Each structure stands twice: as C-alpha cells, then as structure tokens.
Amino acid sequence: MEVEVKFRVVLDEIKEKIEKLGAKLVREEIQEDLYFDVPLPNLLRIRHIVNTGEVILGYKEIKDKRNEEFDEIEVEVGDFDKTREILKRLGFTEDIWVKKHRYVYKLGNVTFELNRVEGLGDFLDIEVISDNVEEAKREIWKVAGMLGLKEEDVEPRLYQELIKGKRVT
Amino acid sequence: MEVEVKFRVVLDEIKEKIEKLGAKLVREEIQEDLYFDVPLPNLLRIRHIVNTGEVILGYKEIKDKRNEEFDEIEVEVGDFDKTREILKRLGFTEDIWVKKHRYVYKLGNVTFELNRVEGLGDFLDIEVISDNVEEAKREIWKVAGMLGLKEEDVEPRLYQELIKGKRVT
Numbered sequence: 001m002e003v004e005v006k007f008r009v010v011l012d013e014i015k016e017k018i019e020k021l022g023a024k025l026v027r028e029e030i031q032e033d034l035y036f037d038v039p040l041p042n043l044l045r046i047r048h049i050v051n052t053g054e055v056i057l058g059y060k061e062i063k064d065k066r067n068e069e070f071d072e073i074e075v076e077v078g079d080f081d082k083t084r085e086i087l088k089r090l091g092f093t094e095d096i097w098v099k100k101h102r103y104v105y106k107l108g109n110v111t112f113e114l115n116r117v118e119g120l121g122d123f124l125d126i127e128v129i130s131d132n133v134e135e136a137k138r139e140i141w142k143v144a145g146m147l148g149l150k151e152e153d154v155e156p157r158l159y160q161e162l163i164k165g166k167r168v169t
Numbered sequence: 170m171e172v173e174v175k176f177r178v179v180l181d182e183i184k185e186k187i188e189k190l191g192a193k194l195v196r197e198e199i200q201e202d203l204y205f206d207v208p209l210p211n212l213l214r215i216r217h218i219v220n221t222g223e224v225i226l227g228y229k230e231i232k233d234k235r236n237e238e239f240d241e242i243e244v245e246v247g248d249f250d251k252t253r254e255i256l257k258r259l260g261f262t263e264d265i266w267v268k269k270h271r272y273v274y275k276l277g278n279v280t281f282e283l284n285r286v287e288g289l290g291d292f293l294d295i296e297v298i299s300d301n302v303e304e305a306k307r308e309i310w311k312v313a314g315m316l317g318l319k320e321e322d323v324e325p326r327l328y329q330e331l332i333k334g335k336r337v338t
Binding site for chain 2: 057059074075076078079082083086090
C-alpha cells in the first residue's frame with residue numbers, strides 16, 4: 001500500500017527544510033499525466049516523464065476518503081501515443097492533463113515528492129510504502145511536524161479534482 | 170492496415186519452400202499470448218516473447234469477415250504480470266492462451282509468419298502491410314501460389330477460435 005499525505009507548501013521554503021532534515025534528492029522529473037475517465041475510487045493515467053523519456057501506465061485504487069491510501073500498479077510502456085490510442089479504442093475517454101515539475105527526496109523509508117503543479121501551485125506529498133497504514137501515518141506526521149506542516153496545510157483533493165474545480169469556477 | 174492470409178501447412182515442407190524462394194529468416198520467437206474477453210471484431214492480448222523477454226500489449230480490430238484485414242496497435246510494456254493485473258482491474262476478463270513457436274521470414278515487403286501452434290498444428294500467415302487491400306491480396310496470393318498453397322488450404326478462423334472449438338468438442 002502506498003500511504004501519502006499531501007500538503008500545500010511554498011516550494012523554495014520547504015525544499016530548504018527537507019534538505020536540512022538530511023533527505024537526499026534522488027530524482028527530478030517533468031511529468032505530464034493524462035488521466036482517463038474511470039469512475040472513482042479508481043484512477044487510470046499515462047505518465048510521460050519528459051526529461052527522461054519514460055512513459056508509465058498507472059492504475060490506482062484509492063482506499064480511503066482522504067485520498068491518502070492507494071493500491072497502485074505501474075508498468076513502463078514503450079510509447080505514449082500508442083498506449084493512449086489503445087485505451088481510447090478500448091472505450092476509455094480522456095479526462096484531464098496534470099503537468100508538474102517534481103523533486104523527489106528520500107530519507108530512510110520516507111519519500112518526499114515536492115511538486116510545482118501547472119496552474120495549481122506547490123504541493124508536498126510525504127509518502128511511505130507499507131501495509132501498516134497506522135504506522136505509516138505516524139511516520140509521515142512525524143516528519144511533517146519536523147517541517148512545520150500542520151493539519152490545516154493538508155490538501156485532501158486529488159490534483160485532477162483541483163484542476164477541474166478551477167476550470168468550472 | 171495489416172493484410173494477411175492464414176494457411177494450414179506442414180512446417181518442414183513449407184519452410185524449405187520459403188527458403189528456396191529466397192526469403193530470409195529475420196526472427197524466431199516463442200510466443201505466449203494471453204487474450205482478454207473483448208467483443209469481436211476487436212482483440213486484446215498481452216504477448217510474452219519468451220526467448221527475448223519482450224512483452225507487447227496489442228489491440229486489433231478485424232476489418233473483414235475472413236479475418237484477413239487488421240488494424241493493429243502494439244506497444245511494448247515492461248512487465249507481463251503488472252499489465253495483466255491492470256487490465257483485470259479495469260474489468261477485462263482473461264479468455265484464452267495461444268502459445269506458438271514462430272519463424273519470421275521476409276521477402277521484399279512480404280512477411281511469412283510460420284507458426285507451430287500448441288495443440289493446433291502448423292500454419293503460415295502471409296502478410297503485407299498496405300492500405301491498398303486489393304493489391305496486398307494479389308501480392309499474397311502470388312507468393313502463396315509459388316509455395317503451392319491453394320484456396321482450400323486457407324484457415325479463416327482465428328487461433329483462439331480454433332482452440333475454443335477444440336475445447337468444447
């Protein structure tokens with residue numbers, strides 16, 4: 001299980017704090033995600049990592065109401081457009097694009113995904129892979145506290161929900 | 170458009186004839202194809218090429234009643250089991266396995282796919298990629314004639330139909 005909590009942050013400030021904690025930058029990615037219209041709590045997307053050329057087909061099942069627990073399957077695919085075409089032919093409709101610049105830091109078994117999301121602002125996902133959700137949450141909140149993040153900084157909505165929300169207002 | 174005609178053959182005999190025509194062996198593959206239950210005329214499969222380790226997600230639309238014209242999209246994927254799991258989670262049911270040993274020969278723009286299919290016997294697909302179906306068929310039947318193949322050697326049924334046919338009798 002992928003357990004993560006998403007916080008609204010100011011990128012430059014939080015980046016400095018994460019580095020001061022001793023976390024190491026392991027990856028930097030320009031991600032362009034195309035989501036397909038499958039019914040929640042499921043998510044289907046093709047991710048194009050522009051700077052590495054990788055393309056990843058991803059399927060997620062959201063396991064809780066706060067969008068913090070995910071069962072995720074990802075597989076690398078050889079071509080974005082062909083994968084997109086196969087999904088379309090299978091009847092899936094394209095829903096929305098989410099584009100972001102992501103810095104990935106690691107500290108022990110905690111992963112920090114610091115995202116500048118196009119049109120939405122800056123977010124930090126603190127993530128732990130574990131089947132013990134309670135313990136994972138404790139770990140996440142421990143480091144969140146060290147970064148000065150609080151309950152009111154949590155953003156429970158998915159990026160695609162935020163983008164759609166902006167689009168209709 | 171992928172245009173192909175499938176003939177029932179005796180592998181060793183036809184192999185020799187294909188080689189005598191001057192066709193070159195370009196590939197030899199052990200293919201294990203898992204088909205999913207999508208409604209005809211569409212086909213969805215994951216192909217594992219055992220001897221090279223490649224895995225290919227393939228979607229086909231059959232365009233004619235004799236199963237000779239196909240609109241095909243294929244994309245390489247990084248992992249068989251994860252792709253299988255994503256398709257299952259998306260609601261696709263596994264239908265049938267087709268396993269074969271394939272020799273691929275080329276002569277000009279004609280491809281010969283000589284298959285020994287587990288449980289079914291030997292088949293030769295003569296294939297031309299072209300949007301001019303009539304011309305492609307003429308090319309196919311020209312080389313078929315040179316190999317001594319006739320209309321009565323044609324097998325219009327799909328491998329998965331043949332396997333299912335055997336299973337219920």
